Amino acid sequence: MKLIIILAAALGLVPAPVKHTPEKDGTSFKEAVAQLEPWQQEEAYRITFYEKRIKVEALTPQGRFRAQKTLEQLELLGERPEGTIFDYPRLRHRGLMLDESRSFHGIEFLKKQIDAMALLKLNVLHLHLDDSAGWRLESESYPDLTALTAWRMGYTYHEWEAGRYQFAKADTPGASGGYYTKAQMKELVAYAAGRYITIIPEIEMPGHSMEVGYAYPQVLCELPDGRLHTGAWDLCPGNEATYRLLEAVLKEVMEVFPSPLIHIGGDEATMKTWSQCVNCARRMQEEGYTEVKQLQGYLVRRIERFVAANGRRIIGWDEILETGVPQNAVVQSWRGSSGGVRASAQGHDVIMSPNTHCYFNYYQDLIRKEPKAVGELVSLRFAYGYEPLAPGMDANHLLGVQANLWTELIPTSEHAEYMLYPRLLALAETAWTPASAKEYKGFRKRARALVDVLRARGYNTFDMDTESDLARSGLQRFPPEGVPIPLDD
Ligand code: ACM
Ligand code: ZN
Numbered sequence: 001m002k003l004i005i006i007l008a009a010a011l012g013l014v015p016a017p018v019k020h021t022p023e024k025d026g027t028s029f030k031e032a033v034a035q036l037e038p039w040q041q042e043e044a045y046r047i048t049f050y051e052k053r054i055k056v057e058a059l060t061p062q063g064r065f066r067a068q069k070t071l072e073q074l075e076l077l078g079e080r081p082e083g084t085i086f087d088y089p090r091l092r093h094r095g096l097m098l099d100e101s102r103s104f105h106g107i108e109f110l111k112k113q114i115d116a117m118a119l120l121k122l123n124v125l126h127l128h129l130d131d132s133a134g135w136r137l138e139s140e141s142y143p144d145l146t147a148l149t150a151w152r153m154g155y156t157y158h159e160w161e162a163g164r165y166q167f168a169k170a171d172t173p174g175a176s177g178g179y180y181t182k183a184q185m186k187e188l189v190a191y192a193a194g195r196y197i198t199i200i201p202e203i204e205m206p207g208h209s210m211e212v213g214y215a216y217p218q219v220l221c222e223l224p225d226g227r228l229h230t231g232a233w234d235l236c237p238g239n240e241a242t243y244r245l246l247e248a249v250l251k252e253v254m255e256v257f258p259s260p261l262i263h264i265g266g267d268e269a270t271m272k273t274w275s276q277c278v279n280c281a282r283r284m285q286e287e288g289y290t291e292v293k294q295l296q297g298y299l300v301r302r303i304e305r306f307v308a309a310n311g312r313r314i315i316g317w318d319e320i321l322e323t324g325v326p327q328n329a330v331v332q333s334w335r336g337s338s339g340g341v342r343a344s345a346q347g348h349d350v351i352m353s354p355n356t357h358c359y360f361n362y363y364q365d366l367i368r369k370e371p372k373a374v375g376e377l378v379s380l381r382f383a384y385g386y387e388p389l390a391p392g393m394d395a396n397h398l399l400g401v402q403a404n405l406w407t408e409l410i411p412t413s414e415h416a417e418y419m420l421y422p423r424l425l426a427l428a429e430t431a432w433t434p435a436s437a438k439e440y441k442g443f444r445k446r447a448r449a450l451v452d453v454l455r456a457r458g459y460n461t462f463d464m465d466t467e468s469d470l471a472r473s474g475l476q477r478f479p480p481e482g483v484p485i486p487l488d489d
Pocket of ligand 2: 220221222235236237238239273274277278279280
């Protein structure tokens, strides 16, 4: 039988292009993968469709798993192609971040999203586990993190904010929240690993940390009269108690999560209390610093050394570039793409998740027809058009792309899914497929079919059939990069 090479567009919803066409039908799979990067070889597969049987070739169980997902997609669409699919990913980090601090969605929600991610050949789930609004991971060394802050007065983030940030205990009448036990997270890590998905935990520091100071006031800045700066957003980088807590918590985190990468946040520290603090002043004097912001670099570098001594590598949001960080640190670009370009020029590996294209808490259609969201328009088409290799960026340092779902305005699981699907399909295709093989019309058709599949499987999705002309056009009302936008996350 003559074999035909099948192109992605013929595969329905499968983000599975032929990027390398074997010279002739007789090319062995081993020969075909030999030219790929080692990490690509692990995920590569070839499926050959004969009249009465299907042959799957892969070098690893992971490659076999990716092939299975392609076959699952084909079956869901009722397609039975002829010929050969030869496939492998463009980028090695294909991620989704879920913010479980602002809104806690629970373990079943996470498993369900892992299932969808596996179908889309995504491979990283980044869990944002603390962010002022509630600490979401059990800690044996600092148990009050969850005992005192995993519940709060106010079901939604903004109700909590309007009520002046009141935390509560599990049995406080009217309290809402929750946290993940270590046992639950270990089970989730195994569940994800079974689908070739790594979970990267994030412990935020030194900003976005109000709940830490509430549970353990010894990490707060201290005024000259001995009073503590209660209610502060930032941890005190001058105080040894801060490092004792962070290191103990990170040690527990690394016991639960085998991920080679550990996210330490690093974004949006206000640094307001640092200039009034006796411990920060002492640290600045010891280190010879002239500006308080140098304390952020001190904290990040010290935590980086601790994480590296434990055999892991840090990721930080792009602010970590501003105050000095070792080259081994991975930088996650979120304030547009410029942080990623600068980071790669300095030799850092980079994850691209610019708010311009990858923040799926932003509106996906007209404000008047959508639930309240933030930012401007990140329509399906606009999200699909994203090219992560920004002009001037070193491709060798582009580790991958990631969608982020911040949940200040997304209290329920249904709402979270509505914001994710189908935009996560666009991100998945950007991550897996070479830019030259992307084509919106074909993608939209496949996405439309997958939305029905996801709905049949119990996911809530955005309704593509009622999408406005503006969203369909792919236009975006967003100021040029560099112009500040009113963000609340
Ligand atoms: C961020 O959105 N503050 C990383
Ligand atoms: Zn301080």
